[in-house]
């Protein structure tokens with residue numbers, strides 16, 4: 001048994017119940033595959049798992065027992081290829097001696113009552129209530145399709161750096177692996193000929209890669225605030241001849257320079273990446289959306305200062321929440337009449353009026369929003 005991964009998974013769940021989990025996930029590899037699968041399935045179904053376990057005890061136990069119960073319950077309820085006794089024994093072995101009989105009893109009871117409990121299963125229970133309510137308002141009856149898709153495997157795409165063609169990556173692929181929407185966002189300005197490009201929030205460098213190869217005659221300035229992520233960005237772009245990396249806070253950047261193309265891929269709730277990061281739905285609260293929205297508005301004002309006359313600015317986020325998307329752009333356009341919205345250059349399936357929007361269940365891509373703004 002790969003103890004290292006078992007305990008790592010247990011620690012992640014424990015941190016979640018202790019309220020200290022930021023973002024974490026298992027990178028794919030043959031070695032870790034089973035644990036990565038348990039990780040995904042647990043966070044996908046945590047709402048239902050919690051509800052089912054809640055029927056079997058009177059008081060929620062401490063974080064360690066809760067984590068062990070959630071991992072065991074996920075395997076019993078949703079992973080039929082794992083024998084129930086193995087799921088129970090593994091969870092029991094994760095907790096201290098004093099809690100073993102409790103974990104054992106609850107999981108055995110859950111296994112006995114599986115059929116009865118599963119009768120209540122509904123995709124909506126796999127998501128926080130506020131998220132379901134918001135999306136039902138937007139999509140009506142299609143909300144179930146949207147939610148079901150979010151609980152399926154994300155797609156990977158491969159970009160050929162020589163041609164910049166992108167195609168779905170099945171199994172091993174040679175090119176640069178990235179998401180289709182993320183790739184498309186960096187190309188929304190279309191066939192322009194920029195001499196200088198500013199990539200305001202660049203790490204880990206996916207869109208820097210696309211900008212640098214789509215516009216090989218331009219100079220790309222890739223800015224990243226976080227030192228660790230900046231180092232990652234530098235490593236990723238080391239071979240790109242036209243990229244300069246800068247470790248700085250874009251909000252504090254003092255320069256008279258104006259750029260022909262500015263990309264602000266702003267920090268956001270990342271709620272559009274739930275397929276890749278199933279835990280995100282449980283980590284975000286409604287108030288996080290408002291906090292992100294405020295910061296995005298401030299960053300967009302700043303990015304606009306670096307946009308030259310007649311130049312283009314792209315605003316993007318990997319979220320589809322109204323507060324982080326259309327609200328930000330509408331407010332910005334009202335305050336900055338020298339900017340106007342122009343149609344994005346992209347596949348028709350991504351077009352929502354003059355906005356770019358990739359709904360995962362319709363586009364086979366992460367949920368991204370973008371707007372292309374032109375300065376008079």
Ligand SMILES: C[S@@+](CC[C@H](N)C(=O)[O-])C[C@H]1O[C@@H](n2cnc3c(N)ncnc32)[C@H](O)[C@@H]1O
Pocket residue numbers: 182200201202203204205206207208223224225226229248249250251265266267268
């Ligand atoms: C959505 S990620 C960018 C993803 C990147 N564009 C890509 O395609 O790979 C946002 C990044 O912005 C960085 N960031 C956040 N606030 C910043 C600021 N004020 N100035 C510069 N970078 C910032 C974060 O550390 C994070 O790496």
